[in-house]
Amino acid sequence: MSENQNINYLNHPKGIMSWLLTLDHKRIGLMYLFSGIIFFLIGGLLALGMRLELAAPGNDFVSNDTYNSMYTLHGAIMIFLFIIPAIPGALGNILLPLMVGAKDVAFPRLNLASFYIYSFGALFAIYTIVNGGVDTGWTFYTPYSTQSTSNVVPMTLGIFIIGFSSILTGLNFIATVHKMRVPGLTWYKLPLFVWALYGTSLVQITATPVLAITMVLLILERFLGIGIFDPALGGDPVLYQHFFWFYSHPAVYIMILPAFGIISEIIPVHSRKKVWGYKFIAYSTLSIAFIGFLVWGHHMFTSGQSVFSQIVFSFITYFVGIPTGVKIFSWILTMYKGQVSFTTPMIYALSFLFLFTIGGLTGIFLGAVALDIHLHDTYFVVAHFHYVMQGGTIIAFLAGLHHWWPKSFGKMYNQKIASLCALGVFIGFNGTFFPQFLLGLRGMPRRYATYSDQFSELHTYSTFWSTILGLSIFIAILNLMWSLRKNNKLDPGSNPWGALTMEWTHTSSPPHPHNFESDPVFTNGPYDYDKVIVEPTLKK
Amino acid sequence: MxxxxxxxxxxxxxxxxxxxxxxxxxxxxxxxxxxxxxxxxxxxxxxxxxxxxxxxxxxxxxxDDKKNLVVFVMSLMFLGIFITFTLLDTGFRGGINPEVKNSINSKASFYDNLPLTDTHGNPVDSHDNHHEDKDDSHH
Missing domain, CATH: 1.10.287 (Helix Hairpins)
Incomplete structure (x- = not known):
């Protein structure tokens, strides 16, 4: 605090070029954050557009072709341009070196390169939007994706390029965790967010190359007709799905593991209690990362794959439930007899527990072959993955954003508005997606712009609540941005929540350009609330 | 290292x-x-x-550093996982629908341009006989 407040990474050095060519992980993280939020906004508007179309049966608002483009772009943008890069790229970049007591990531130039590779790939996505969209769905299934006249090639090329950014970020984080930890910070004293990023990075570097291969094969199939996915040429369209899901199922864990990490940080801090089952949480992260590679076939139960592999994939899918359950119970036990305060990050974290559990349990329904054959490609699936991806990852992202906002900027947002928005997100989210479980059970297929009258009541509910959800998220983000204006009365201090991880205890908020003013000395474990007394600097 | x-x-x-x-x-x-x-x-x-x-x-x-060996072995292991599980599909198809049994369609038009042989390399009947029940829809 005090005089150090004047020099921090936000104001030193100055000038636009010092941002564009920065090697500072915190600045790169912020660039990821703001570009991620822009794509979140675009993806969100597409979603609201779709809900508007679905408010009533019939094509009232957009044509079928436009609708096809809308859901494809919504999926592709949210996944490849927002969720996958956002948490590791933004929060991970800002926090990982601070949490391990390092001056920067292991390879700062590579880190900047990752951001520019991401931006270059994003240009292809923007070109796709401007040029009339793409209509295959975000999965680009063959044979349709080899025949569609929409912009399949630019979009897949963009995803191919963004994949490299993902691999390089993963590589950077792994090297940072191995080599840059401050002396004394052993593996079992690492904050759990670091474990989560480490697990994510392992998946990123092992799975993402397969996505790149898949996209290259698809492009070759379109341009040269090599026939690997075309039965008329001796190929197999289902092979595409094997390739695609070999990446994209682990990618689900690229999306959710960092979210688990955020929740593991927030719950102990806001419950003033040592995390329960530290090693269980750490190892469950690694086992989820590994089991995630063995279950991809559960996306393909109706694709015509062999009955034998259906049974094998279905069986292994249930194993994912074990480490996930371990985490949920550990978080609940962390709160037990703790001093829980209902701050904004904690409200989001509690929503996460509730929503993610619903998302996870409905995943078990879908993992059962017999039930999945009925539910496949219905709104049940749509509701399930939104409970996991939005109710899980995006809510955790918002939680993390509100938790580390005072760290990143040294400013406190209006907490009343933020907490109200958190409640709005929770209620709006359930209102939007719970009816979709019912719609799916009644047979409403996904990816249709119109539907028969029997579904209209539930669709209308869903659309109504989606506006509340959209508005709540929009105001929450606006509220955060508003806190950045110059005259902010409330000073959060360097450690507003009274946390014990190094990014809070060893440096000012916002941090020094080189993270720590002198070489940090590791003093206490990240969750030693039973041993160390630390006072929150934020006064109510 | x-x-x-x-x-x-x-x-x-x-x-x-x-x-x-x-x-x-x-x-x-x-x-x-x-x-x-x-x-x-x-x-x-x-x-x-x-x-x-x-x-x-x-x-x-x-x-070299044994960590690099671990990375190398891991990459082989993941390739093994991918191939094994994909073969569990393609190798066992046709349990319910026998027509999808063969993952590679030996009647595909691609093979029309190649001389047809049996597994020992001896020429077999002409394409016409071979394709008597072929679906022509993709032409």
Whole structure:
């Protein structure tokens, strides 16, 4: 605090070029954050557009072709341009070196390169939007994706390029965790967010190359007709799905593991209690990362794959439930007899527990072959993955954003508005997606712009609540941005929540350009609330 | 990682080079023998062995930091997972719908341009006979 407040990474050095060519992980993280939020906004508007179309049966608002483009772009943008890069790229970049007591990531130039590779790939996505969209769905299934006249090639090329950014970020984080930890910070004293990023990075570097291969094969199939996915040429369209899901199922864990990490940080801090089952949480992260590679076939139960592999994939899918359950119970036990305060990050974290559990349990329904054959490609699936991806990852992202906002900027947002928005997100989210479980059970297929009258009541509910959800998220983000204006009365201090991880205890908020003013000395474990007394600097 | 480079004796290089040439010969030799579905397995096994020799000796992985070996073995393991599980699908299809049994359609139009042979390389009947029940919709 005090005089150090004047020099921090936000104001030193100055000038636009010092941002564009920065090697500072915190600045790169912020660039990821703001570009991620822009794509979140675009993806969100597409979603609201779709809900508007679905408010009533019939094509009232957009044509079928436009609708096809809308859901494809919504999926592709949210996944490849927002969720996958956002948490590791933004929060991970800002926090990982601070949490391990390092001056920067292991390879700062590579880190900047990752951001520019991401931006270059994003240009292809923007070109796709401007040029009339793409209509295959975000999965680009063959044979349709080899025949569609929409912009399949630019979009897949963009995803191919963004994949490299993902691999390089993963590589950077792994090297940072191995080599840059401050002396004394052993593996079992690492904050759990670091474990989560480490697990994510392992998946990123092992799975993402397969996505790149898949996209290259698809492009070759379109341009040269090599026939690997075309039965008329001796190929197999289902092979595409094997390739695609070999990446994209682990990618689900690229999306959710960092979210688990955020929740593991927030719950102990806001419950003033040592995390329960530290090693269980750490190892469950690694086992989820590994089991995630063995279950991809559960996306393909109706694709015509062999009955034998259906049974094998279905069986292994249930194993994912074990480490996930371990985490949920550990978080609940962390709160037990703790001093829980209902701050904004904690409200989001509690929503996460509730929503993610619903998302996870409905995943078990879908993992059962017999039930999945009925539910496949219905709104049940749509509701399930939104409970996991939005109710899980995006809510955790918002939680993390509100938790580390005072760290990143040294400013406190209006907490009343933020907490109200958190409640709005929770209620709006359930209102939007719970009816979709019912719609799916009644047979409403996904990816249709119109539907028969029997579904209209539930669709209308869903659309109504989606506006509340959209508005709540929009105001929450606006509220955060508003806190950045110059005259902010409330000073959060360097450690507003009274946390014990190094990014809070060893440096000012916002941090020094080189993270720590002198070489940090590791003093206490990240969750030693039973041993160390630390006072929150934020006064109510 | 060790700071000094491991000096490999020339003899080792020559032995490995000789083994690689020998294994190339093995690949050529077994291609003349029909082992049915083991053809591909044997060819891949020989190729993997050769690649491993190159990586271990010529690229010095054997004397490098063992962490790098772990990464290499992990990449092989993930490739193994991908191929094994995909084969669990393609190898066992047709349990419910026999028409999807063969993952590769031997009646595909692609093969129209090739002379049709049986597994021993002897010419068989013309394309017309072979395709009597073929669906022409994709033409």
């Amino acid at each position: 060790s700071n000094e480079h491991h000096i490999t004796p020339l003899r080792t290089y020559l032995i490995i080079a000789g083994s690689l040439l020998f294994l190339t010969g093995v690949t050529v030799w077994v291609s003349f023998i029909d082992l049915g579905s083991f053809n591909i397995i044997l060819a891949m096994a020989v190729a993997t062995l050769k690649a491993s020799l190159v990586v271990l000796f010529f690229m010095h992985l054997l004397w």
